[in-house]
Amino acid sequence: MLSYAVRRIAMACLLTLFVSFIAYSLIFAAGDPAAALAGNASTAADADRLRQLYGFDRPIIVQYLHWLSGVLRGDLGTSLYFDQPVATLLLERFTTTARLGFFGLVLALVIAVPLGVVAGRWPNSMVDRLALLLAVVGQAMPSFWFALLLMILFSVKLSILPASGTASWQSFVMPTIVLGYFSMPAIMRLTRSGMISALESDYIRTARAMGLSEARVLFDYALRNAAxxxxxxSSAQFGFMLAGSVVVESVFAIHGAGSLAWESISRADLPTVQALVLCFSLFYVFFTMVADMLNAMLDPRMRSK
Known part of the structure; x- marks a missing residue:
């Protein structure tokens, strides 16, 4: 297990280095960043001054190494729009988004996994059909539309939940439901198919022949392999919640990382955009590595890969 963990961490470090270079290079893919900073009403001389001021006239590899050295020291630059350190800005915004994503993932797992287990144990039953119906509706309904329906019901009609902001824990209820319901169908259907496949295996028939209880067969044997x-x-879904929460945050007026990404892109705040792309990518890399570690603990066969 230790050798597998070392290999996986080394791969994650190499992938992180590659992602950091892509994150920095993306701003040059859309054109000249100096011209974008100068604006449409600027002259060529204005763009040249900005190009020299921010070092855009140097080779891109030199710019990247200078930027990477600052990142390793915790210096992500200064936001051009908000006029404050990007690291401080990200810390404030990511706290809100991470909390929202965590609650959404927990809600999705609490509902989707038991439903998937029951649907897989009794396929084509009423519970199975209800679970599939919820999955289809969850995949078909846009998240912003579902958010608006919740706001009309709980904020306008019943007046029991705030429609926006993050002043109290009640403000996170509706955004959590929206994010959780959006991620629930994929987890539920994967749990269902995994349980159906596991329950048809020889080791399940052997466990039942040994007289083990149905609950132990389901959760100690079938669910462990389906997990x-x-x-x-789940790790990919959590990364998606962090990176793709811009719609939910916009609807509920939550000032998180998603809304910061939209503000930074629309205002050509290049240092903040670079840092956001890097952080979102690192979250995916980190949680994928954690998922691989957990899978290796559950299935020793993966440690030899």
């Missing part, structure tokens, strides 16, 4: 892809999917 491997669920863990991988």
């Amino acid at each position: 491997l892809p669920i863990i991988s999917l």
Whole structure:
């Protein structure tokens, strides 16, 4: 297990280095960043001054190494729009987004996994059909539309939940439901298919022939094997919640990392955009590595890969 962990961490470090270079290079893919900073009403001389001021006239590898050295020291630059250190800005915004994503993932797992287990144990039953119906509706309904329906019901009609902001824990209820419901269908369907496949295996028939209780067969044997892809999917879903929460944050007026990404892109705040792309990518790399570690603990066969 230790050798597998070392290999996986080394791969994650190499991938992080590659991602950091892509994150820095993306701003040059859309054109000249100096011209974008100068604006449409600027002259060529204005763009040249900005190019020299920010070092855009140097080779890109030199710029990247200078930027990477600052990142390793915790210096992500200064926001051009907010006029404050990007690291401080990200810390404030990511706290809100991470809390929202964590609650959404927990809600999705609490609902989707038991539903998937029951649906897989009794396929084509009423519970199975209800679970599939919830999955289809969850995949078909846009998140912003579902958010608006919740706001009309709980904020306008019933007046029991705030429609926006982050002043109290009640403000996170509706955004959590929206994010959790959006991630629930994939987790539920994967749990269901994994349980159906596991329950048809020879070791399950052997466990039942040994007289083990149905609950132990379901949760100690079948679910343990079906949990491997669920863990991988959950890590990807959590990364998606962090990076893709811009719609939910916009609807509920939550000032998190998603809304910061939209503000930074629309205002050509290049240092903040670079830092956001890097942080979102690192979250995916980190949680994928954690999922691989957990899968290796559950299935020793993965340690030899």
